[in-house]
Amino acid sequence: MDIKIAIADDELLFRQGLRAILSKQEDIKILFGASDGKDLIDQLNEASEKPEIIITDLKMPEMDGVEATKIIRETHPDIKVIALTSYFTKPFIVNMIAIGAVAYLAKNSTPALMVKTIREVHAKGFYYDEKVFEYIKDGASKGITNLKADSFNGTSLSKRELEVLELICQQLTTSEIGDKLHISPRTVEVHRNNLQIKTGVKNVAGLVIYAIQHNLVTFDKFY
Amino acid sequence: MDIKIAIADDELLFRQGLRAILSKQEDIKILFGASDGKDLIDQLNEASEKPEIIITDLKMPEMDGVEATKIIRETHPDIKVIALTSYFTKPFIVNMIAIGAVAYLAKNSTPALMVKTIREVHAKGFYYDEKVFEYIKDGASKGITNLKADSFNGTSLSKRELEVLELICQQLTTSEIGDKLHISPRTVEVHRNNLQIKTGVKNVAGLVIYAIQHNLVTFDKFY
DNA sequence: TAGAGACTAGGTGTTTTCACCTATTTTTTG
DNA sequence: CAAAAAATAGGTGAAAACACCTAGTCTCTA
Numbered sequence: 001m002d003i004k005i006a007i008a009d010d011e012l013l014f015r016q017g018l019r020a021i022l023s024k025q026e027d028i029k030i031l032f033g034a035s036d037g038k039d040l041i042d043q044l045n046e047a048s049e050k051p052e053i054i055i056t057d058l059k060m061p062e063m064d065g066v067e068a069t070k071i072i073r074e075t076h077p078d079i080k081v082i083a084l085t086s087y088f089t090k091p092f093i094v095n096m097i098a099i100g101a102v103a104y105l106a107k108n109s110t111p112a113l114m115v116k117t118i119r120e121v122h123a124k125g126f127y128y129d130e131k132v133f134e135y136i137k138d139g140a141s142k143g144i145t146n147l148k149a150d151s152f153n154g155t156s157l158s159k160r161e162l163e164v165l166e167l168i169c170q171q172l173t174t175s176e177i178g179d180k181l182h183i184s185p186r187t188v189e190v191h192r193n194n195l196q197i198k199t200g201v202k203n204v205a206g207l208v209i210y211a212i213q214h215n216l217v218t219f220d221k222f223y
Numbered sequence: 224m225d226i227k228i229a230i231a232d233d234e235l236l237f238r239q240g241l242r243a244i245l246s247k248q249e250d251i252k253i254l255f256g257a258s259d260g261k262d263l264i265d266q267l268n269e270a271s272e273k274p275e276i277i278i279t280d281l282k283m284p285e286m287d288g289v290e291a292t293k294i295i296r297e298t299h300p301d302i303k304v305i306a307l308t309s310y311f312t313k314p315f316i317v318n319m320i321a322i323g324a325v326a327y328l329a330k331n332s333t334p335a336l337m338v339k340t341i342r343e344v345h346a347k348g349f350y351y352d353e354k355v356f357e358y359i360k361d362g363a364s365k366g367i368t369n370l371k372a373d374s375f376n377g378t379s380l381s382k383r384e385l386e387v388l389e390l391i392c393q394q395l396t397t398s399e400i401g402d403k404l405h406i407s408p409r410t411v412e413v414h415r416n417n418l419q420i421k422t423g424v425k426n427v428a429g430l431v432i433y434a435i436q437h438n439l440v441t442f443d444k445f446y
Numbered sequence: 447t448a449g450a451g452a453c454t455a456g457g458t459g460t461t462t463t464c465a466c467c468t469a470t471t472t473t474t475t476g
Numbered sequence: 477c478a479a480a481a482a483a484t485a486g487g488t489g490a491a492a493a494c495a496c497c498t499a500g501t502c503t504c505t506a
Contacts, residue, residue, distance in 0.1 A: 011309060011330040013337060017240015020334075024243070086234060107234040111243075114236060158452060169432065171425040173492065185492095186455050193494070202394040203462090203493075208431040209392065381482060396462065409485050416464070426463075426492090 002029035003122045006051035008040040008068065009033075009084070010060045014107075018055070021111045028118060037063030041071055044079075051079060053121055055105075058085040058096070066099065073100040080121050102126040157198060164191040168204055169211050225252035226345045229274035231263040231291065232256075232307070233283045237330075241278070244334045251341060260286030264294055267302075274302060276344055278328075281308040281319070289322065296323040303344050325349040380421060387414040391427055392434050 005028060009015045015033045022028045031051050034040035037060055044050070054072065058065035069081045083093075083101040086108070093104050102125060103117050113129075120127035157165065160181075167177040174192065178185040196202065199210045228251060232238045238256045245251045254274050257263035260283055267273070277295065281288035292304045306324040309331070316327050325348060326340050343350035380388065383404075390400045397415065401408035419425065422433045 011237075013244075013307075013330050013332055013334065014234075014237050014240060016334045017237060017242075017244055019240075020243030020247070021236075021240055084236075107236050109236055111236065111239045160453065168428055171429045171432075173426075175492085183453080184455050186457095187453070189493080190453085190455075196494085203396075203427070205391055205427045205431045206394045208428045209394075209435070212432070212435055383483065398462085406483080407485050409487095410483070412462095412464080413483085413485075419464085 001027070003027055003053060003118060004049065004051045005030050005118065006040070006044065006047075006054045007033045008035075008037065008054065008056040008060065008065065010035055010057065014057075018114075021114070022118075025115055028115070036060040037065060037068030037071075040068050041075075044072065044076065050076065053080045053082060053118060055082045055084050055118075058083055066096065069096065069099050069101055080125065082117060082121060097128075103128065157195065161191050161195050161198075164188055165195055165207060165211050168192065169208050224250070226250055226276060226341060227272065227274045228253050228341065229263070229267065229270075229277045230256045231258070231260065231277065231279040231283065231288065233258055233280065237280075241337075244337070245341075248338055251338070259283040260288060260291030260294075263291050264298075267295065267299065273299065276303045276305060276341060278305045278307050278341075281306055289319065292319065292322050292324055303348065305340060305344060320351075326351065380418065384414050384418050384421075387411055388418055388430060388434050391415065392431050 005022065007015050007018055007030060009018070012035070015035075019030050019033065022030055031047065031049055032043050034043050037056070039062075040054070040056065041063070044054075056065040056068055060068075065083060065085070069083070072079055072081055080102045081100065082103040082105055083096040084105045084107060086106065096104055103121050105114060105117055109117075117127045163181060164177060167180060172180065174188045175185040177188045181188070192204075192207070195207055199207065201207055201210055228245065230238050230241055230253060232241070235258070238258075242253050242256065245253055254270065254272060255266050257266050260279070262285075263277070263279065264286070267277075279288040279291055283291075288306060288308075292306070295302055295304055303325045304323065305326040305328055306319040307328050307330060309329065319327055326344050328337060328340055332340075340350045386404060387400060390403060395403065397411045398408040400411045404411070415427075415430070418430055422430065424430055424433055
């Protein structure tokens, strides 16, 4: 009768902390923890006992929570995904809900809210607090289907453009990026220029903001 | 006879998780938790019972762990500070040790290592694992005093610098910023340059990332 | 198989950033 | 009040970004 849960977060201490908090609840049982999206999917596929609810951080190395959620929604449509993150901003939230997360929880939440969210999700299948709900309404009124299609690769950035964008966010210069991708710096300039036109920003500052807001780069990579 | 501890981390769930982990140890007692450096200093000053050890995250809004550590080293030199962070890189580590942290712990550590570090710090006054020790040796050979003076080591950003940073994030150029603030573009350049030195980043891309990660600019303005 | 889209890369020139300096004035603080 | 910190601004020069342009190759698909 326990609520079976899996946790994905790249910080072991956080994961273990969450485990310590949740293990105090008699009706909650933690099946396993994963260090990133890839690990989560692997363990999920191998697990004999599948979790009913997965709590996943969005910002993770290797494969992030967004990607992982997409895969889980396809391969295990009955598993509920609760998104957990420090970044409580509209694009993140609207996008995660569009992808299929059933709750969005800030890392700044209280343990009590975390437990409540888990129980609500288990009982009703979803749980949105007021702020999240407000964001969803906003997102919906602006056409969530459109958002679904456009969302991140919104203006549809190409694979190469995304690579260049990521390296720009890592503070590399044009020629450094050229070296890394084995292409001419001129080509990198073309990509940067196209990125600016497609995203409608003015300079690298704009590109970085765009990348972060659209969750195209993970924060971890900056260090 | 308990080891008295205070915890500072901006994520409540993490803080509570840590509390849950550490409260299982009979010899460890958690006095209070703080949500950022400012909060930590305030609570520290007001506390009737002072902690012997403070575990602080480095990346926090308002006042970060670096700044807080510096203040604590001055006002409460007998309190040991353990730096806790996701970013296990040389500059961070060397800098924190230079400032006076007695241990450097990754958020990716095991709860066991966390407890061990606390006990070692309590007994011996410090604890460095092999990797940290290696970095310190490296850092020392390169002149730690210089690093202390130059690097970003928590010198908080000035009001003007924050204004400039915000406008950089709004994609304004140096001369546009100069116009807006009624100062010479040269002065803006000085501010930008100082920002880069203080934050330890390489270019505007780095500044934008720093600003967003440290909650120095509000995301809302971009929507 | 023709066309679209992506990736490539060169030319040219302007503007901006960035890294070194020095130095004065203003404000804050012990 | 004296010292420290912050804000101001100039010089110089190299590197990078940005804005225009043209144009070849490659891959996928209608």
